[in-house]
Amino acid sequence: MPDALKVGVAGLGTVGAALVGQIAAQREALAARCGRRIEVVAVCARSKAKNRGVDLKKLRWFSDPVALARDARIDVFVELMGGAGDPAKSAVEAAVGAGKSVVTANKALLARHGIRLAALAEKHHAALNFEAAVGGAIPIVKTLREGMAGNSFERIYGILNGTCNYILTRMEQEKLSFAACLKDAQRLGYAEADPSFDIEGHDTAQKLAILASLAFGTKVDQSAIYVEGISSIAPADLAAADELGYRVKLLGVAMKTPQGIEQRVHPTMVRKDSSIAQVMGVTNAVTVDASGINPLTLVGPGAGGAATASAVLADIGDIARGVRTAPFGRPSDKLKAVRKAPMQRHEGGYYIRLQARDRPGTAAAIATRLAEQEISLESIVQRHVEKNRVDGKAGSVPVILITYATTEDAVRRALAAVTRDRVISGRPQVIRIEKN
Amino acid sequence: MPDALKVGVAGLGTVGAALVGQIAAQREALAARCGRRIEVVAVCARSKAKNRGVDLKKLRWFSDPVALARDARIDVFVELMGGAGDPAKSAVEAAVGAGKSVVTANKALLARHGIRLAALAEKHHAALNFEAAVGGAIPIVKTLREGMAGNSFERIYGILNGTCNYILTRMEQEKLSFAACLKDAQRLGYAEADPSFDIEGHDTAQKLAILASLAFGTKVDQSAIYVEGISSIAPADLAAADELGYRVKLLGVAMKTPQGIEQRVHPTMVRKDSSIAQVMGVTNAVTVDASGINPLTLVGPGAGGAATASAVLADIGDIARGVRTAPFGRPSDKLKAVRKAPMQRHEGGYYIRLQARDRPGTAAAIATRLAEQEISLESIVQRHVEKNRVDGKAGSVPVILITYATTEDAVRRALAAVTRDRVISGRPQVIRIEKN
Numbered sequence: 001m002p003d004a005l006k007v008g009v010a011g012l013g014t015v016g017a018a019l020v021g022q023i024a025a026q027r028e029a030l031a032a033r034c035g036r037r038i039e040v041v042a043v044c045a046r047s048k049a050k051n052r053g054v055d056l057k058k059l060r061w062f063s064d065p066v067a068l069a070r071d072a073r074i075d076v077f078v079e080l081m082g083g084a085g086d087p088a089k090s091a092v093e094a095a096v097g098a099g100k101s102v103v104t105a106n107k108a109l110l111a112r113h114g115i116r117l118a119a120l121a122e123k124h125h126a127a128l129n130f131e132a133a134v135g136g137a138i139p140i141v142k143t144l145r146e147g148m149a150g151n152s153f154e155r156i157y158g159i160l161n162g163t164c165n166y167i168l169t170r171m172e173q174e175k176l177s178f179a180a181c182l183k184d185a186q187r188l189g190y191a192e193a194d195p196s197f198d199i200e201g202h203d204t205a206q207k208l209a210i211l212a213s214l215a216f217g218t219k220v221d222q223s224a225i226y227v228e229g230i231s232s233i234a235p236a237d238l239a240a241a242d243e244l245g246y247r248v249k250l251l252g253v254a255m256k257t258p259q260g261i262e263q264r265v266h267p268t269m270v271r272k273d274s275s276i277a278q279v280m281g282v283t284n285a286v287t288v289d290a291s292g293i294n295p296l297t298l299v300g301p302g303a304g305g306a307a308t309a310s311a312v313l314a315d316i317g318d319i320a321r322g323v324r325t326a327p328f329g330r331p332s333d334k335l336k337a338v339r340k341a342p343m344q345r346h347e348g349g350y351y352i353r354l355q356a357r358d359r360p361g362t363a364a365a366i367a368t369r370l371a372e373q374e375i376s377l378e379s380i381v382q383r384h385v386e387k388n389r390v391d392g393k394a395g396s397v398p399v400i401l402i403t404y405a406t407t408e409d410a411v412r413r414a415l416a417a418v419t420r421d422r423v424i425s426g427r428p429q430v431i432r433i434e435k436n
Numbered sequence: 437m438p439d440a441l442k443v444g445v446a447g448l449g450t451v452g453a454a455l456v457g458q459i460a461a462q463r464e465a466l467a468a469r470c471g472r473r474i475e476v477v478a479v480c481a482r483s484k485a486k487n488r489g490v491d492l493k494k495l496r497w498f499s500d501p502v503a504l505a506r507d508a509r510i511d512v513f514v515e516l517m518g519g520a521g522d523p524a525k526s527a528v529e530a531a532v533g534a535g536k537s538v539v540t541a542n543k544a545l546l547a548r549h550g551i552r553l554a555a556l557a558e559k560h561h562a563a564l565n566f567e568a569a570v571g572g573a574i575p576i577v578k579t580l581r582e583g584m585a586g587n588s589f590e591r592i593y594g595i596l597n598g599t600c601n602y603i604l605t606r607m608e609q610e611k612l613s614f615a616a617c618l619k620d621a622q623r624l625g626y627a628e629a630d631p632s633f634d635i636e637g638h639d640t641a642q643k644l645a646i647l648a649s650l651a652f653g654t655k656v657d658q659s660a661i662y663v664e665g666i667s668s669i670a671p672a673d674l675a676a677a678d679e680l681g682y683r684v685k686l687l688g689v690a691m692k693t694p695q696g697i698e699q700r701v702h703p704t705m706v707r708k709d710s711s712i713a714q715v716m717g718v719t720n721a722v723t724v725d726a727s728g729i730n731p732l733t734l735v736g737p738g739a740g741g742a743a744t745a746s747a748v749l750a751d752i753g754d755i756a757r758g759v760r761t762a763p764f765g766r767p768s769d770k771l772k773a774v775r776k777a778p779m780q781r782h783e784g785g786y787y788i789r790l791q792a793r794d795r796p797g798t799a800a801a802i803a804t805r806l807a808e809q810e811i812s813l814e815s816i817v818q819r820h821v822e823k824n825r826v827d828g829k830a831g832s833v834p835v836i837l838i839t840y841a842t843t844e845d846a847v848r849r850a851l852a853a854v855t856r857d858r859v860i861s862g863r864p865q866v867i868r869i870e871k872n
Binding site for chain 1: 454458459461462465466468469470471567573574575578579581582583584585586587588653709710711714715716726727728729730731732733734735736737740741742743745746747749750752753754757759761762765766767770
């Protein structure tokens, strides 16, 4: 058996600590599976004193991650510090620049600098693996990179942020407000003190940018993504979705269109009987539509120390077995710039909830504006409820419209006209329906 | 770029033809993804005249698969003939014996001779890849072999036979009999003229034997599997399952127990809100419970030319990229013999449907027999229906029992006693409940 593969781990949070423990616990199985022992020999973290529940006594300790990355006595540098900038960036550059393979769970770094780092890794014949960066334990990177190497992709979409899915699940199941569920998520540690990165969809967008590159052979480009978060979702939307046979999920969607690659993150109505609609709580899921495969869905834990560590460890295992795959599935110089399909050209069905003034002619006025944009309606529900009871607004009734396939542009123009007509109060709520 | 990888394909049914077409269609993407062109150079099939919808004119034609397997001008032998015996077996042996890598979709061959063929491939440094043998396009072999290389597995279970799932789905959704749905499945080409291999669970067992080996590091051993098919499932069971919050699926289950590895194939009640319960029609799914991952579920097409071909092509792609993984995840000499957990020791909840004689004391007699075996009941439902209307039997009422966790042995003894007591008519229906 060849020499052990020597691993240096930078970042000893829950994932790093779980990884060190898992490598020790699986020592023999890993050696059998990879043909080579895997050993953590050095670590880097801020506090040496902190008890992390794993034995670190025999490991060399670095306070500078770049020094660990350059250390001649490691073969693989594992980056679990996070963040798009330094020290993660300079440490990964130092490692691949020295021909060392790198495993990282850092979606932000990959979304920002992925292609440049991939080129550097390819130049130095180093692996750059990042299964844990998207979907936690779900092996979606390997599936796109290797398991579907012979497929042409039509669409990839997923629930990529556990915080948002947890909030939407609680709102739906317990009929609670967004604010109440967010507060609970924060109390339970599922949401950050500043939750905007998650709930405004930016975390999902970073992950989607990586998946789109793997599926479509394009350069990672987060700026090409249209992003909308979940903070405007109201219990009324979830109740209406339920009645109509849908659930609301925050999806990241990348799809081939005649205009180019459409990439978008927004709350989405998905059919209740689809695999992805069953995904509750902090669980993640990814669905792929490809040639001959309609669809393939992978569901699993998107976060958590042990789950994320298992993805990191699989990446290390591939390196131990000598596998070197181009980080984004193709050599970085073969990845094309994204031809971005503009969001205004998005085609699909729409859910629209309006608070209409309860007076004669309102419904006709709304219907006329939609017809002007050639939007056909699959259903229209107007509920006459007791006055002064609807959202506290006197003299208004909720109207829920479901459109047949139309364009984003048409919907926006129609709703701008409806708003100008002063037949509704407040902002129209719009949720796109994803065919699945 | 290195020379093209030259592929010989034996078997030109729907999968083989789709594969030839897909390799041609994806020529450039494959070369970019694999660092090497992939070319089909020779094929073998019975009829040269048949129109298969793909261009075979430039390919060399073999009538003997063993001759193709030995041909010096191919690098990879793709076996798509099927069957546990010859010619598939001798052709695969010839190929790996000559140091050629093999890709096969042949579950029967692997279930019977997998370990021996793996040892032969390892000896000759050839790859033996078989993603398509289990779950069609679902990348479950790669996930177990590589994507979860650092995990310790607790349980793996799945819907592995599209025919059975199609029949159960139709029975449930349209309240039809087993016989009627089987007939339809045959008419639509989802079931064979002799359907027993599928409906009696043997197809599922072959696939489960392969998955269990990959997950638990054991030798493939189909004989260690307890097998029960779906032909006894009645619409009454599906209706009762629905009321109780379950669906009935034919599952293959392999799990670690204190007694060893339990491997079983049988109709199973799964919670309606689980990912696997949503899997309808001919779709397949596999769920894995492993350290830190509870659970990971993969759902996708289990059959079909294009879907199966895409799995075969991913295997070929790995070979093109130079990847050589031990076929069953570990060197074949490190695979242990299965320590078989006896089915009598199986623990879990049970659904029991009895046709009880409608006279005083019956319920007490049944309850006593269950209590004697220390079986606790979660629920008992006895429906008094109009006489002569229940299954055409006069003076009997259906009784449905749900037990708390107990053992197979206890249930069998209790039901034997109930039968001896002559308080029921017909055979008791028993369906195991899978915790998920």
